[in-house]
Amino acid sequence: MIIRTLSDVFRILQRRLETPMEKMTRKAKERRDEEATKRQVKIARLRKAHL
DSSP: OOOOOHHHHHHHHHHHOOOHHHHHHHHHHHHHHHHHHHHHHHHHHHHHHHO
């Protein structure tokens, strides 16, 4: 069993913190992916209706 010291825990927490730039980038990617999914659904629906 691994026993972690308090300094180990703080180092782990510090590595996982997200910078504002990383947060903005992640949100932008999520939004882009969300919009792409909506667009694909719309296009598929229109193609199906056209046939």
